[in-house]
Amino acid sequence: MRRIEKFLVVASPVGVFALWEILAYLGWIDVRILPPPSAVAITMVVMFGEEGLLDHTAATLLRFFVGMAVGVVPGVLIGLTMGIFRWFRAFTNPLVALFYPIPRIALFPLVLILVGINETSNVIMIALGPFFTMLISAMYSVLNIDRIYRDVAENFETGPRHLYTLVTLPAAMPTLMGGLRISVGLGLLGTVAVEFLVGESGLGHVIWNSWQVLSLQRSMAGLVVSAIVGFAVYLSMDLLERYLVPWQKKTAPV
Amino acid sequence: MPPESDDPAVTSGGRSDPAVGIRICGLNKSFDGPEGELVALAGIDLGVREGEFLCIVGPSGCGKTTLLRILAGLEPQFGGSVDFTVDTDGKPLQSMVFQEQGVFPWLTVLENAAYGLTVRHVPKDRCRAQARDYLRKLGLSAFEAAYPSQLSGGMRQRVNLARAFVNDPAVLLMDEPLGALDEQTKMLVQTDLLRLWEGSNKTVLFITHSLDEAIVLGDRVAVMSNRPGRIKTILEIDLPRPRDALELRNNERFLHLRRQVWDSLREEVVSLESDENRAPSPSGAPLS
Ligand SMILES: Nc1ncnc2c1ncn2[C@@H]1O[C@H](COP(=O)(O)OP(=O)(O)O)[C@@H](O)[C@H]1O
Ligand SMILES: [Mg+2]
Numbered sequence: 001m002r003r004i005e006k007f008l009v010v011a012s013p014v015g016v017f018a019l020w021e022i023l024a025y026l027g028w029i030d031v032r033i034l035p036p037p038s039a040v041a042i043t044m045v046v047m048f049g050e051e052g053l054l055d056h057t058a059a060t061l062l063r064f065f066v067g068m069a070v071g072v073v074p075g076v077l078i079g080l081t082m083g084i085f086r087w088f089r090a091f092t093n094p095l096v097a098l099f100y101p102i103p104r105i106a107l108f109p110l111v112l113i114l115v116g117i118n119e120t121s122n123v124i125m126i127a128l129g130p131f132f133t134m135l136i137s138a139m140y141s142v143l144n145i146d147r148i149y150r151d152v153a154e155n156f157e158t159g160p161r162h163l164y165t166l167v168t169l170p171a172a173m174p175t176l177m178g179g180l181r182i183s184v185g186l187g188l189l190g191t192v193a194v195e196f197l198v199g200e201s202g203l204g205h206v207i208w209n210s211w212q213v214l215s216l217q218r219s220m221a222g223l224v225v226s227a228i229v230g231f232a233v234y235l236s237m238d239l240l241e242r243y244l245v246p247w248q249k250k251t252a253p254v
Numbered sequence: 255m256p257p258e259s260d261d262p263a264v265t266s267g268g269r270s271d272p273a274v275g276i277r278i279c280g281l282n283k284s285f286d287g288p289e290g291e292l293v294a295l296a297g298i299d300l301g302v303r304e305g306e307f308l309c310i311v312g313p314s315g316c317g318k319t320t321l322l323r324i325l326a327g328l329e330p331q332f333g334g335s336v337d338f339t340v341d342t343d344g345k346p347l348q349s350m351v352f353q354e355q356g357v358f359p360w361l362t363v364l365e366n367a368a369y370g371l372t373v374r375h376v377p378k379d380r381c382r383a384q385a386r387d388y389l390r391k392l393g394l395s396a397f398e399a400a401y402p403s404q405l406s407g408g409m410r411q412r413v414n415l416a417r418a419f420v421n422d423p424a425v426l427l428m429d430e431p432l433g434a435l436d437e438q439t440k441m442l443v444q445t446d447l448l449r450l451w452e453g454s455n456k457t458v459l460f461i462t463h464s465l466d467e468a469i470v471l472g473d474r475v476a477v478m479s480n481r482p483g484r485i486k487t488i489l490e491i492d493l494p495r496p497r498d499a500l501e502l503r504n505n506e507r508f509l510h511l512r513r514q515v516w517d518s519l520r521e522e523v524v525s526l527e528s529d530e531n532r533a534p535s536p537s538g539a540p541l542s
Contacts, residue, residue: 159373
């Protein structure tokens, strides 16, 4: 990244917070509705110290990671298999077309009836979005592999194991990473959503509960922490991408 | 099936008793196109001598790639017969050198070069040693850990050559491998290719749209007709080896051979051009 870009990455969120603070200070924003960042920050510190905000954050992160794993791993495996084997695709594609378009939140009552109100139902709800997203992107990542790579693999008489590890999987990886970025957003959304609905812990629970007792600064503090969590998770995707797709970042010498 | 004496390797042979390495008889291939059946190849008869460097030139769309893909085993359905009679000596029968995009972008230079051996379960140490040997010959040693996207086009194409040579097949099939390179780079890679090949006893089928390239590289040049493709003529290139891609271009004999090949090809290109001019589309690009 060029230096100016690095500056802008930091400057844009800082600028928004500064503007918000100034407008609140000038009285252009009603602080009863939208407390200024300084007030939220103070509340946040108090909550970390006395109200177990850290535990709530940890609970949210744990749910998020378990839900992501439960969704992403089978999604990728099934999606790749659908891309590779025509007959498997023919068999599973109608099922995907049937279930994918259902608004996932509408499945919640069904899931609750099936597995009860517990951590399992939470994880299932969180996993659904990433599962379908990874399944679909994995399938298309295989179907869109450039024909020339298949030809090379065939010409060199590549066996099934090497075909998978040396050709199909790496060729699919950039598209999979794109799917993973979308899945991360859906996973966070799902996590906060289930915490709204049934949670006794987690940032979603803090945001919703505080709002219900009209403690806006607490609600806002929960929101800010969840935004920071999302920001960190999203940035860590860059690191993951550099690790999983190392051939892409490098540029050709001119 | 044509009788033995029709075999071009025998009829136009200038050498004493060359063994036929690939015998192609009455090869036909058609595709189901949007406007019905499209005949790509109509009766290719060709005998490739064992150990020779045979170049094939022809107007674009005449079926050169199709012919090579059939030989490479990538088009299982065709009419006629293809017999590989080369002595493989336990080596793989054939490997194809694809165009530049055929290098795997996710493998390093070394991993790309070793690919053929890796998928044949050759022990890792030997894979690397053999790959490094060819990378050194092609001046790529310093780049073995680089990814293809970090290389220039000429270097990428050398990686492609290395991958095929490291696999050590009896027959190398090359489909315009240097077509995308600029003129200077092309000559350098041609020289590299000649050096590698002259030190081997491999049979090479090399498709190109450049007459100069065909004459610089080939023992013989086969000219194909417009689609549906046939072998129109075969010319012996009796230039001495080892050849130097740069120096040859001013050689009298080279220029004479070039005119001969061009005379044969020109009729095909002219008729292709006039066909295209009759169509509403803009006139076809000249055969570069
Ligand atoms: N898979 C395919 N399906 C349909 N038509 C094809 C296919 N491959 C090649 N062709 C057609 O066959 C003809 C010969 O193609 P090709 O062998 O690529 O020619 P060349 O390599 O000499 O330019 C062309 O008209 C091309 O459009
Ligand atoms: Mg072609």
